[in-house]
Every structure is written in C-alpha cells, then in structure tokens.
Amino acid sequence: MAAPALIALAHGSRDPRSAETITALVDEVKSLRPDLRIEAAFLELSKPSFATVVRKLVRAGHDEIVVVPLLLTEAYHAKVDVPQILAEAQAEHEGLRIGATGVLGLEACFLKILDERMRTALKQARVRELDALVLAGAGSSDSLANQAVARLARVWGTHHKLPVTAAFASAAPPAAGEAVRAFRAEGKRHVAVASLFLAPGLLPDRVRELALEAGAVAVSDPLGAHPEVARIVLARYLVGALELVPV
Numbered sequence: 314m315a316a317p318a319l320i321a322l323a324h325g326s327r328d329p330r331s332a333e334t335i336t337a338l339v340d341e342v343k344s345l346r347p348d349l350r351i352e353a354a355f356l357e358l359s360k361p362s363f364a365t366v367v368r369k370l371v372r373a374g375h376d377e378i379v380v381v382p383l384l385l386t387e388a389y390h391a392k393v394d395v396p397q398i399l400a401e402a403q404a405e406h407e408g409l410r411i412g413a414t415g416v417l418g419l420e421a422c423f424l425k426i427l428d429e430r431m432r433t434a435l436k437q438a439r440v441r442e443l444d445a446l447v448l449a450g451a452g453s454s455d456s457l458a459n460q461a462v463a464r465l466a467r468v469w470g471t472h473h474k475l476p477v478t479a480a481f482a483s484a485a486p487p488a489a490g491e492a493v494r495a496f497r498a499e500g501k502r503h504v505a506v507a508s509l510f511l512a513p514g515l516l517p518d519r520v521r522e523l524a525l526e527a528g529a530v531a532v533s534d535p536l537g538a539h540p541e542v543a544r545i546v547l548a549r550y551l552v553g554a555l556e557l558v559p560v
Contacts, residue, residue: 315350315375316348316349316554317375317377317378317379317410317553317554317557318349318350318351318352318370318375318377318378318379319342319349319350319351319352319378319379319381319546319550320351320352320353320354320363320366320367320370320378320379320380320381321335321338321339321342321351321352321353321354321381321383321546322354322355322356322363322380322381322382322383322395322413323335323353323354323355323356323359323383323511323512324355324356324357324358324383324384324390325355325356325357325358325359326358326359326512326514326515327358327359327514327515328513328514328515328518330512330513330514331359331512331513331514332353332355332359332360334511334512334513334535334537334538335353335355335359335383335511335512335538336353337537337538338383338511338512338537338538338539338542338543338546339351339352339353340538341538341539341540341542341543342543342546342547344543345543345544345547346547349550350370350373350375352366352369352370353366354366354367356390356394356395356398363380363398363402364398364401364402364405367402367405367406367409367411368405368406371406371409376408376409376410377409377410377411377557378409378410378411378412379411379412379413379414379550379553379554379557380395380399380411380412380413380414380553381413381414381417381546381549381550381553382395382413382414382415382416382417383416383417383511383546384416384417385416385417385418385419385450385451385509385510385511386416386418386419386450386451386453386455386458386459386461386462387415387416387418387455387457387458387461388453388454388455388458389453389454389455391416392455395413396413399411399412399413410557412553412556412557413553414549414550414552414553415549415552417511417542417545417546417549418461418545419461419462419464419465419509420545421468422541422545423465423536423541423542424465424468424469424472425541426536426539426541426542427448427469427507427509427533427536429539430507430508430533430534430535430536430537431446431505431507431531431533433533433534434505434531434532434533434534435505435530435531437531438530438531440503440505440530440531442503443473443475443503443504443505443530444475444476444496444501444502444503444504445475445476445477445478445496445501445503445504445505446466446469446470446473446475446476446477446478446504446505446506446507447477447478447479447480447489447492447493447496447504447505447506447507447524447529448462448465448466448469448477448478448479448480448506448507448509449479449480449481449482449489449492449506449507449508449509449520449524450462450479450480450481450482450509450510451481451482451483451484451509451510451516452481452482452483452484452485453481453484453485454484454485456485459479459481459485462479462481462509463479465479465509466478466479469507476496476501478492478495478496479492480492480506480520482516482517482519482520483516488523489506489520489523489524489527489529490523490524490526490527491527492506493506493524493527493528493529494527494528497527497528502528502530503530504528504529504530505529505530505531505532505533506520506521506524506529506531506532506533507532507533508520508521508532508533508534508535508536509535509536510535510536511535511536511537511542512535512536512537513534513535517534517535520532
C-alpha cells in the first residue's frame, strides 16, 4: 500500500517571493522523503489552490492525503479555513481519506533558525553587541496565538540573557517599531528584530520598515526553507499518516 500523499498547505501571498520560498521548503521535505508524493498548495493569493492539488492527486490514484498546514500558530486560518477546505474536498471526492495535522507551531528548534538568521543580519549590519531583541510575528485576533509568540520570545531571551519582547505586524500591539522605541526609551541603543515569519511578504517587509525607522540596528530574514523546518513538516506528516490507519 502506498503511503498517503502530503500536501504542505501555506497561506499564500501576492508577493512571489513567498511562493518561491514555500516551493523551496517543499523541495527540502522531498529530499528527506523522496519516496513520498509531496505537493505545495495555498489557501489564497497564490497558486496552486488546495482544491486544484487535491484533484490532481485523486486523478493520480491517491485515496489518502495528509495535509500539513504551514502555519506558525493556531489562529483563524488553522481553526476555520483549514477545516472548511478539508470538508469541501471530502464532499467533492467520495472515498477520499483526508486529514490535517496540527500546524507547524513554534517549536524550540526554531530558536536555532532565529539565531542563524540574526547572526547573518548582524554581520551584514556590522553590529557586534546587542542590548535587546524583538521577536516580530504576524499577529492575530486570537490572543492564544499571540501568547504563543510571547512565550517563545521569553525562552529566546532567557537563552541569550537579553531582554526580549514580542511584537506583531497586525491585529495586536505592540508593532515592531513601537517595541524598538520602547527599548530605546530605556536607554538600549542596539536593538535587533527577528522576523518570525515562514516566508517573505508584505507583513515581514512592513516589520522591517517600521523597525528600521524606529532605530533597530538589524532585522533578520524570515525562517525560510530551512532543513529544520522541513523536518518539522515531515514529523507532522508522520503523525497524520498514522491517524489515517484504520483501527
């Protein structure tokens, strides 16, 4: 019996760099499991759509699909959009067994990626010392999602023995620029901002712009197609594949 196909489901963006990054991430996952059928799909704004990819897999003879949402928090898209499109796919394709795993989440190993991205940003900015860090995520109307980012910020701060605060690009305060200004008002002059996004796009660009305007000495790139992220995608898939096994 063939293993279930894997759909890596990203949000999507009008910025082509976003889809390019997701494609590169999926290529990383494929390199770990070349035996699996793995496809990228998007909720909106980018192609291919989820429905298009499901139809392609069904035509190719796949009757089991595991969906891994490439989302960093359990917010609206994870709680509403993903279940809705899964239900629509199930209704369209009789006999298809399809399930979604948990989101990527904010794994502790992502701190390693944040550190790598930050080291690169600091080197480019020729900055050797830091007084404080800001961890900037997308932001959500879901307070639990924002709290998850704040928890990761605290862990990161403990690791580096630096003050760290969470900031958000939308839906929740503080914005990245506000967080940088608050640290500078305390006398901290070397404040760097980490981009807690999976891929480039409008929101990460806005974070960078506001942070630099506020006096940040460096802003790191998003997590991107890092091998650690690929391993988390595959780990989520393996749990989802087991859940499809009849009891």
